[in-house]
Amino acid sequence: MPDPSEHLVTLYHLNDLGPAELRRLLPSHPDLRITEIGPDEDPRDHLGTLETATIVLAPLEKERRITAELLDAMPHCRLLQSVAVGFDGVDHRAAAERGIPVANLPGFNTDAVADWTVGALLYLLRPYAFGHAKVQRGKWGPEGVRGRDVSSLTVGIAGFGNIGRAVARRLDAFGARVLVHDPVPSEPAREYVDLDELAARSDVLTLHMPLNDATRGVIGEDVLRRMPRGSWVLNAGRGGVLDEAAVVRALDSGQLAGAALDVFTEEPLPASSPLRGRTDVLLNPHAAA
Structure with a gap:
C-alpha cells in the first residue's frame, strides 16, 4: 500500500491559487503534498492519485461528483471538504457510510x-x-x-x-x-x-x-x-x-x-x-x- 502521508488532492479548480500558493498559505504544514486534478479532467482517470489522498477538496461540477465508486478508491481519506455551501460535488451519504466526514463552507458567500x-x-x-x-x-x-x-x-x-x-x-x-x-x-x-x-x-x-x-x-x-x-x-x-x-x-x-x-x-x-x-x-x- 502507498504511504498514507498527508496528501491534499483538490478536484476544485484553484484558478490563480495554484498548489504552490496554497502551500504558502499553510505554513504549519510544510510537508503537505498537494495535487490538483484540473477541471477538464475526469477524476476516474486519477485513481492512483486518489489512493494516497488524506484530504480532498470536492469539485463544484456535478459532472465530476465524488461518488461512492471514487470514495472506495480513497482508503486513506480523512476529510472531504466542499468549497461551497452545498454538497453537490460529493455523495455525502456514501461518505458517511464509509466513516469519512464531509465539511462545507456555510455563510462564506x-x-x-x-x-x-x-x-x-x-x-x-x-x-x-x-x-x-x-x-x-x-x-x-x-x-x-x-x-x-x-x-x-x-x-x-x-x-x-x-x-x-x-x-x-x-x-x-x-x-x-x-x-x-x-x-x-x-x-x-x-x-x-x-x-x-x-x-x-x-x-x-x-x-x-x-x-x-x-x-x-x-x-x-x-x-x-x-x-x-x-x-x-x-x-x-x-x-x-x-x-x-x-x-x-x-x-x-x-x-x-x-x-x-x-x-x-x-x-x-x-x-x-x-x-x-x-x-x-x-x-x-x-x-x-
Missing part, C-alpha cells in the same frame, strides 16, 4: 448571493438594460422602462437559511412584505407559510433551497400556476429545484413576467436552452457568489 438576488430583482422590476439600449439607439421616453416599486410587492422566500435571511433583511429596507417557507423556522417574527400559500401570495418568488430528494423539481408547473399573473421568479439556490421548462411555458403564457437564474439543472447552460435569447430572463453563469 451569504452577502454576495443576497446582493445579487436583490440586484436581479431590481433588474427585472426596472429593466435597466432596455432603458440603456433605448438611449443608445437615440430613443427617449418611459415606454418599456417603467416598472414596479419593491415596496409595493410581496416577496416569498423559499429556503430561509443564511442567504434567505440576508435577502429578507435587504428587502425589509426596501419596504417589501416578506413571506417565508422553510421546514425549520429560524426567525419567529417572520410569517411562515406552506409552499402553496407562498406561491399564491407572492409577487416575487426567490429560491434559496438546497437540492435533495425532497426539493428536486419542487418549483414546477403547479407552483408557478398558483402565483399571481405577471409575477417573477428568481433562483440563486440550486438549479434542479426549479423546473426550467415550466418557467419557459409560464413566461410564454404571461403567467410570469420575468425570471432571473444564477443556477441551472445542467451547467454550463446548453446552447439549445429556450431560456437563452429572451428579454424577460436574466441569466448568470453560477457566479452570484
